[in-house]
Amino acid sequence: MWKLVLTTLCFFLSLQEALADxxxxxxxxxxxxxxxxxxxxxxxxxxxxxDLYWRWPDPNEILFYIDPYYSPKEQYWIRQSAAFIERxxxxxxxxxxxxxxxxxxxxKVTPFLHxxxxxxxxKAFPGFRHSFAQKGRDQLFVVPRGPDxxxxxxLVGLMKGWAITLGRLNEHQRWDRNEYIRLHPENIDFxxxxxxxxxxxxxxxxxxxxxxxxxxxxxxxxxxAFARPGSIAFSFRRxxxxxxxxxxxxxxxxxxISHMYGCxxxxxxxxxxxAERWNTSWANTPKTxxxxxxxxxxxxxxxxxxxLNSTTPTTTTRPTTTTARPTTTTAAIVTSTTRATxxxxxxxxxxxxxxxxxxxxxxxxxxxxxxxTATTxxxxxTAAPTTTTTVTTTTPAPQCTLQSFCxxxxxxxxxxLGPYSPYQTYLLYxxxxxMEYTVNWTTNILNPIGDPELLTEYFPPPGGPTLVxxxxxxxxxxxxxxxxxxxxxxxxxxNGASLLHCPTNGLFDTHAASCPTPSGPNSIAGTAxxxxxxxxxxxGDFKTYxxxxxxxxKEIKLMDPxxxxxxxxxxxxxxxxxxxxxxxxxxxxxxxxxxxxxVMGIVGTGDDGKxxxxxxNMPIVAHPNVPLSPIEWYNGTSALLSTRIExx
Numbered sequence: 001m002w003k004l005v006l007t008t009l010c011f012f013l014s015l016q017e018a019l020a021d022x023x024x025x026x027x028x029x030x031x032x033x034x035x036x037x038x039x040x041x042x043x044x045x046x047x048x049x050x051d052l053y054w055r056w057p058d059p060n061e062i063l064f065y066i067d068p069y070y071s072p073k074e075q076y077w078i079r080q081s082a083a084f085i086e087r088x089x090x091x092x093x094x095x096x097x098x099x100x101x102x103x104x105x106x107x108k109v110t111p112f113l114h115x116x117x118x119x120x121x122x123k124a125f126p127g128f129r130h131s132f133a134q135k136g137r138d139q140l141f142v143v144p145r146g147p148d149x150x151x152x153x154x155l156v157g158l159m160k161g162w163a164i165t166l167g168r169l170n171e172h173q174r175w176d177r178n179e180y181i182r183l184h185p186e187n188i189d190f191x192x193x194x195x196x197x198x199x200x201x202x203x204x205x206x207x208x209x210x211x212x213x214x215x216x217x218x219x220x221x222x223x224x225a226f227a228r229p230g231s232i233a234f235s236f237r238r239x240x241x242x243x244x245x246x247x248x249x250x251x252x253x254x255x256x257i258s259h260m261y262g263c264x265x266x267x268x269x270x271x272x273x274x275a276e277r278w279n280t281s282w283a284n285t286p287k288t289x290x291x292x293x294x295x296x297x298x299x300x301x302x303x304x305x306x307x308l309n310s311t312t313p314t315t316t317t318r319p320t321t322t323t324a325r326p327t328t329t330t331a332a333i334v335t336s337t338t339r340a341t342x343x344x345x346x347x348x349x350x351x352x353x354x355x356x357x358x359x360x361x362x363x364x365x366x367x368x369x370x371x372x373t374a375t376t377x378x379x380x381x382t383a384a385p386t387t388t389t390t391v392t393t394t395t396p397a398p399q400c401t402l403q404s405f406c407x408x409x410x411x412x413x414x415x416x417l418g419p420y421s422p423y424q425t426y427l428l429y430x431x432x433x434x435m436e437y438t439v440n441w442t443t444n445i446l447n448p449i450g451d452p453e454l455l456t457e458y459f460p461p462p463g464g465p466t467l468v469x470x471x472x473x474x475x476x477x478x479x480x481x482x483x484x485x486x487x488x489x490x491x492x493x494x495n496g497a498s499l500l501h502c503p504t505n506g507l508f509d510t511h512a513a514s515c516p517t518p519s520g521p522n523s524i525a526g527t528a529x530x531x532x533x534x535x536x537x538x539x540g541d542f543k544t545y546x547x548x549x550x551x552x553x554k555e556i557k558l559m560d561p562x563x564x565x566x567x568x569x570x571x572x573x574x575x576x577x578x579x580x581x582x583x584x585x586x587x588x589x590x591x592x593x594x595x596x597x598x599v600m601g602i603v604g605t606g607d608d609g610k611x612x613x614x615x616x617n618m619p620i621v622a623h624p625n626v627p628l629s630p631i632e633w634y635n636g637t638s639a640l641l642s643t644r645i646e647x648x
Contacts, residue, residue, distance in 0.1 A: 055167050056105075056128040059093040059261040062166075063106035065138065066097065070109075072630035074151055076619060078109055078143065080597055081158035081247070083621045085166075087420060087539035088249035092263035093166065094541075097626070107165055108138035111145065122150035122157055127167035141165050153597050155247040160218045163253055167260050171217035171252075172234070173197050180213045180237055187231035194226070194233065214252035216244050216273035239274065240281035400433035400452035406648035408611025408641045410603050412532055413587035414474040416504060416512055418487030419537050423509035424590055425449065432469045434458045436510055437645075439589055441596050444615060444634070446645045449510060459491075459502055463515025467500045468493045472585075473527065476535040477544050477561070479503055487535075487544075489513055494529065497522045526563025532585040534600070536622035545622035547600070553582045556600070558628060567624040576633035579612040580604035588620055599634075603641060614638030 056062045064082065066075050082095040098106060105128070111118050123142040132139045141161055143151050150157020164170075172181065175197055183194055214220065215236065222243050227233035235241055249257075254268035409430045416425040416436065428435045428446075436449035456465045471491045479486040489502040500519035504512045522528070532549045546559045550569065558568040574580055580602065587601040600616045617632040642648040 054128050054130065055260050056093075059263075061096050062093055063096050063098045063102060063104055064141070065100050065102065065106055065108050067108065067110040067112075069111055073617065073632065074145075076597065076617065076630075077151065077153055077155060078158060079619060079621060079626070081155045082162060083539055084155060084159055084247055085162045085249070088254055088269075089257060089263075090254070090267055090269075091539065091542050092258050092261055095162070103136065105133040106138055107141050109141045109143055111143060113140060113142050118146075119144045120146060120148050122161050124161040124164040126164050126169060139165070154245065155597075156218065156245055159247050159249070163218055163249065163257065166257050168217075168219055168253060168257055169197065171214050171220040174213065176213065180215070181234045182237055183234045184227075184232060187227045188233045189228055190226045193221070211252050211255060214250050214273070215239070216250040216271075216276060217253050218247075218249055219253070240277045242277050242280035244273070244276040244280050246276060400435075400454055402435070402448060402452060402645075402647055404430050404433055405435055405448075405452065406642045406645055408603075408605075410585050410611065410641070411470045412472040412474050413585045413601070413603070414489065414534070415476060415487070415588075416489075417506050417509070418476050418504070419535070419588065419590055420539075421506060421590075423506075425509050425512075426587060426589075427474075429455070429471045429474070432456075434471075439591075440646070441591055444644070448645065448647060458511070459500070459513055459515050461515070463500050463502060463518050466518040467491060467515075468496045468498045468519060470495070473530045473533040473548075475527070475533040475546055478537075478542075490524075491519075492522050492524075492527055492530075494522075494527075494531075497528075499524065524563060526559070530563075532583070534586045534588045536588055536620060538622040543622075545624070547586060547588065547620070549583045549586055553584075553604075556583075556586060556628065558622070558624070560624070568626070568628045570618070570628045570631060573616070573631060574604075576616070576631060576636065577614055577638045579606050579638045580614065581607050584611070589615070602638070604638075611641040612638040613641045613644045 066078055070078065079097065082097075086093065086095060098104075100108075113119050113123060119142050121142075122144065123140075125139055125141075129139055143149065143158065143161065145151055150161060171177075173194065173196055177196060185191065188194060220243050221233070222245070223232040223234055223236075223241060225233060232241075248271070250273060251268045251270050255265035258265045258268060405428060410428065411431065412429040414427050414429075415421070416427050417423060424438065426437050426439070426446075428437055430452075432454055433452045434455050435452040437446045438449065439445075440447055455467050455469050455471065458464070459467055471493060473492055473494070475490050475492075476487040477490065479488055486504050486506045489504060491500045491502065492498070498519045499522040500515060501517065502513040502515040505514065506512070527533075529551070530548055531553070534547045535544050536547060537544055543561045545561060545567070546563065548557050548559050548563075549555075550557050555570045555573050557566045557570070559566055574583075581604065583602055583604040585603045587603075589599050589601050597617065598620045600618055600620060601613065602616060603611065603613045606612055614637065615634040617634065618628055618630070619626050
């Protein structure tokens with residue numbers, strides 16, 4: 001009986017505190033203390049007091065407005081973080097941008113909390129607040145500038161703010177958090193940031209659905225959040241002392257928000273939290289080590305290649321793969337090719353053009369010398385005197401070499417697996433040849449994966465050998481052959497009006513395409529005359545839209561999924577640099593660990609006839625109503641393509 005009385009008393013005390021906060025915050029001039037108690041500090045930590053917050057009324061149209069105070073690049077980061085939230089929630093909610101004149105309830109992203117005074121930290125109110133809507137006031141998501149702000153291109157802090165605005169509570173303030181972390185009060189500058197929700201508060205808000213404590217939640221503070229310089233605010237009782245700094249909702253984040261908005265939590269993707277904690281811990285350790293990348297929803301089979309990352313979080317290192325070329329041994333000849341790439345490092349990948357080699361062993365009374373030619377080394381050995389017949393062995397020269405790509409003979413580029421893949425492999429097309437590559441985000445260099453191959457050999461039978469080069473354009477659409485989230489490649493030869501359709505397998509990051517049917521006539525009328533396409537998934541409506549080089553070859557336009565209408569067009573795209581005069585190919589570039597913003601790679605020819613490449617920062621969210629501006633060329637220029645490909 002006494003437990004029931006105590007529980008009831010706690011409930012009314014909590015409710016009284018909540019109502020007091022509601023009344024204070026509804027006033028015209030809320031106090032500084034109330035602002036502190038009710039806002040969530042996003043980047044350096046958050047605090048919370050129960051209030052009358054709910055889920056947003058229409059999950060298919062949660063409106064937001066960006067204060068014009070922000071620069072074009074800052075606005076891009078804010079929009080991109082909202083797009084990532086939609087992506088990770090698999091379409092459960094849709095964040096829709098509007099303007100300040102819209103009188104409907106909306107979120108205003110602004111650097112000011114009240115009195116037009118800039119804040120130090122990012123702040124967000126948890127969930128939808130009826131009182132703001134009733135008074136015609138916008139609900140604020142406060143994103144200031146400065147060293148303590150969440151406004152940066154990593155997007156982690158911004159995504160944290162969006163998650164809280166949707167109603168997610170801080171994981172490190174759970175009522176049971178002391179079972180998982182140990183606070184160090186003497187190091188904490190702001191104790192309210194670590195105030196626990198009691199059980200009733202948590203139950204009234206979103207009660208965690210009985211899910212286990214989630215150290216990888218995007219809402220979980222880092223150990224240094226709100227700690228005095230050189231110290232930590234808390235330590236973990238078990239496991240590595242790190243929280244992953246990845247712009248991705250955890251599975252628990254997705255499940256809680258999905259449940260809140262009436263979506264199926266079972267569809268939320270799994271990724272290995274513990275592995276990412278170790279990765280982060282090792283990356284922060286001042287020693288050389290190897291970092292293991294985790295996948296999203298599907299584990300790779302044991303036969304696939306393990307992908308390794310370097311200790312630098314902005315780089316990715318792929319392992320050496322030795323299965324792509326057989327080893328041939330004939331007489332004194334040993335020819336081997338190793339497929340390797342080191343994405344995110346300064347070492348060159350094993351990319352070779354094996355020359356034709358002829359070795360002759362002759363009858364002689366003196367020691368003979370045989371030469372072994374391989375991709376990476378030459379070995380000379382001396383044999384004893386021998387008497388043999390002449391044996392001549394010739395290794396034919398390869399039909400596809402890296403030099404063809406270095407010289408700028410580019411027809412098209414495409415994803416292999418599609419946008420938002422955790423393993424980003426790209427394809428570069430040149431005449432009869434194709435080359436896989438990745439992007440080194442530290443140096444902005446393209447890293448070839450092994451040797452270029454013939455198109456008709458790279459794409460497997462029965463369809464591959466029927467492909468008619470050259471290939472341009474190439475586009476992707478959602479996989480129609482199974483229930484996975486994969487994409488299909490569609491390779492068009494506009495000269496011959498032919499089309500080859502090749503589904504891809506997301507379990508593999510190389511040679512992942514299958515082509516079950518021969519190429520046939522191109523029946524997609526809207527693609528006639530197009531030269532380059534880069535396809536992008538809209539994470540709101542889950543449709544694939546297409547960025548296309550227009551007929552002038554000087555602008556890019558966004559087209560609908562069926563290539564029937566133009567939705568947006570750039571204006572003065574090439575004005576930001578001086579080298580490229582005509583666009584040859586475009587490619588959306590996405591960092592596979594989501595650290596860098598999505599950008600557009602552009603290859604084109606100059607007035608001097610040479611081939612150049614550059615990178616453009618522009619809105620790439622595949623939204624019909626988002627203009628393709630502003631446009632910013634990295635370093636304000638483009639460079640010779642040969643300087644952008646490792647090994648040229």
